[in-house]
Amino acid sequence: MATANNRSKTTKNTSNPEAISSHMRTPIDWHKSSETVPYPDLSKVKNFWIKVSLKKNRTYLYDGQKLIYTMYSSGGMYTKNPQTGKTESMTPIGTYYAQAERGNSFFNQSLGEGANYYVSWLNHGTYLFHSVPTKAGGTYNVKEADKLGKSTGSHGCIRLSIPDAQWMSSHLPVGTKIKIVN
Template sequence: MKRSRYVIYALFCLIIAIFGVHSSLKTSANDQGSTAATTVTKTVAQKQSSSSSSSQMRTPIDWRKSSETKAYPDLSKVKHLWIKVNLKTNRTYLYDGNHVIYTMYSTGGIYKKDPKTGKMKSMTPTGTFYVQQERGNSFYNARLKEGANYYTSWLNHGEYLFHSVPTNADGSYNKKEAAKLGKSTGSHGCIRLSVADAKWMEENLPVGTKVEIVG
């Protein structure tokens, strides 16, 4: 009788053990499926975000209008504004922390051979700078026979600027130079932007905003 009880008890324990293993495997499979689904969802979302950002760039480039078809960012809602200029890709990015919130077509300094290193170097200084208080609606440099509208200084208090595509002595835009916007280098060191982008920067960019220039 006792032996029968032991056999029944052993069978009961075996059934419980088998049921427990089955439940564990099922839970693990569900967790793996959930993780895979989450990964796929994130990947799709990232692709959609990237595609959405690219699709908002104005094409073909219009040097008179904003670079993106969406509205400019509301800086009152931006917590950590800074700017990155990529001289090689001819783009200027507005960031809020680690996130790009607006992209502008731009044109940086011409590359020339550095006599000291023998390497090609942009006429635009690279490094980290900060927006300065000097800004205005227009200027003209008689020595360079070139001017621009809507300028904002970021180095040497008026020497290196964000500004519109260049203007001639009579104030008209130099269309040949304007056509380089977002496509190639061309300036003497400043960062050229579209007329609309330069105007927005001049009117909205806070003094002290970090500007990182690479290239």
């Protein structure tokens, strides 16, 4: 009986690599990397791409079909689309590509928040991967940061832990495919 259960778990993990990652840091700590293992060395990755799951609050890094790293993330809040009447994420769904715009910090005056370590993936600075949000003075907004990996909260960007965002800003090659799914 124990053997059948173990085999079942193995099959589940192989057929859905996103189901469980034994290296995920628990509890979630937005000050630390999402996994307890080193970030992937992209010089050894042949077919690098990213999948963001808005409902699971996860960002998955892939080499072809092989999952190589998982990041806790938080995407756009869900709002009612006035044209369709459907509830949709403020984060656009679809396939996009990493852009050249990136930097150490920004502040959006109209939203009253900013972030650190950003890289653009749509509309050249409109939609970004970035750290959990900062307030006007540059301190982290703890209430919003604590949503990381648990719920949505952004205005459309993908929020990451501080080290995950820093790694992404420093290492994400321009042109990397990014698939955003609900």
